[in-house]
Amino acid sequence: MVILGKLKFLSRSFAALSSAPLRICIVGSAPAGFYTAEKLLKAHEGVEVDILDRLPTPFGLVRSGVAPDHPETKVVINQFSRVAQNERCSFYGNISLGSSISLVELREMYNAVVLSYGAESDRSIGIHGEDLAGIHAAREIVWWYNGHQDCRNLTPDLKSSDTAVILGQGNVALDVARVLLRPTTELARTDIACHALAALEGSSIRRVFLVGRRGPVQAAWTAKELREILGIKDLDIHIQQADLVTTPADEIEMKNNRIRKRVYELLSKAANPGTSPLCNQRxxxxxxxxxxxxxxxxxxxxxxxxxxxxxxxxxxGDDGQMKQVAVGTGVYEDISCGQVLWNSDSTEEH
Incomplete structure (x- = not known):
């Protein structure tokens, strides 16, 4: 399949060289690649654009990185599809830079080559025990429940423990937590991968800990994402009141950043639900x-x-300069769990 795709791609590329139009190759079919193609096609009437990707399907993180219960975010695929249907634009899947074709070869065939792909692996956490079974990068879990071919065989252990810990407090962490905690009857109405839905239907996880090295004012998620997870039916929210105590530096940060203030207000309200938790509630x-x-x-x-x-x-750190950094105190506590999921920035400043 890869060899056939490469032969068709090479034959078309070499044949087109003789007509000498302005020919651009974009390596990577994620949003950055398609936005680049769209701009080029609009700016130059004679330009021809080839978009290459190592996967058989286009759209990158829009397809594999957006939560399955966020279909509105994936609407941008319609815009990218119109770009791909332009007669001066072609998409070639199953083409891997370095193995299917080299950068030197591409530069010989095109007037310009745009490298538009991101990191496909996660850095080491640098923490003792990170090689234990049960520890995954959040990216792997996101790819797993979105059906990405690289993680289709991932088998996260969702049965041996009722507790999962997520390191990081950004939108990706919220997405993963929401998928773990949301009723599968609701997830079944989304485009979640079938193998992930089946695993989640048999999941024993009832408690999820979202861990961040800084405070609620510095959390990196958006108010929309936070409001969505706080609105999950029959979900018991736990927030320590002591963590909501703000400092003068926090107040300045919230004054200068409306989103931070709104996030803090949502967390403060969630910490005082006014109702008693239900038995067996998540x-x-x-x-x-x-x-x-x-x-x-x-x-x-x-x-x-x-x-x-x-x-x-x-x-x-400096008050109000958004440079407050987390410093260890030498006080420790343990959380028992069967799964740890971490974001690439969750151990920053460690």
């Missing part, structure tokens, strides 16, 4: 001012995760 715990220190192994030395050790942090 729980979402917001854990602020903590950073991961060590991953714990089961006593049987099976190589499987037993929990995560967190270090309490405090913020230090």
């Amino acid at each position: 729980e979402l715990h917001f854990v602020f001012f903590h950073r991961p220190e060590k991953f714990l192994e089961l006593d049987d030395k099976s190589g499987h995760l037993a929990g995560v050790r967190l270090e309490k942090t405090i913020l230090k």
Whole structure:
């Protein structure tokens, strides 16, 4: 399949060289690639654009990175599809730069080559025990429930424990937490991958901890995303009142940033629900001012995760300059869990 695709691609490319139009190659079919193609096609009537991708399908993170219950975000695919249907634009899948074709070859065939692809792997966390079974990058889980071919065989353990810990407090972390906690009867109405839905239907996870090294004022999610997860039916929200106490620096940050203020207000309201939790209700715990220190192994030395050790942090930095950084205090606590999911920025400043 890859060889056939490359031969068709090469034959078309070499044949087109003789007519000498302005020919541009874009490597990567995610939003950046399609936006670039769209601008080029509009700006130059004689330009021809070829978009290459190592996957057989286009659209990158719009297809594999957006939560399945956010169809409105994927509407942009319609715009990209119109670009791909332009007679001066072609898409070629199953073409891997470096193995299917080299950059040198591309530069010989085109007037310009645009490299429009991002990182496809995650950096090491740099924390003891990160190789234990049960620890995954959040990106892998997102690709798993979106049906990305690289993670179709991923088998996250959703049965051995009722608790999952997510390191990071951005929108991706909220997406993963929402998919883990949202009723599968609702997820079934989305475009979630069938294998992921089946696994979630048998999931034992009832508690999710969202861990951030800084406070609620510095959390990186948007108010819309936060409001959505707080609105999940029969979800018990846990927030320590002490974490909501603000400093003068926090007040300045909120004064200068309307989104931060709104996020803080939503969290403050959620911390005082005014109702008693129901029995067997699912729980979402917001854990602020903590950073991961060590991953714990089961006593049987099976190589499987037993929990995560967190270090309490405090913020230090210039008031109002948004440079408050988390500093460890030497005070630790453990959370028992069967899964840890982490974002690439969750151990920053560790």
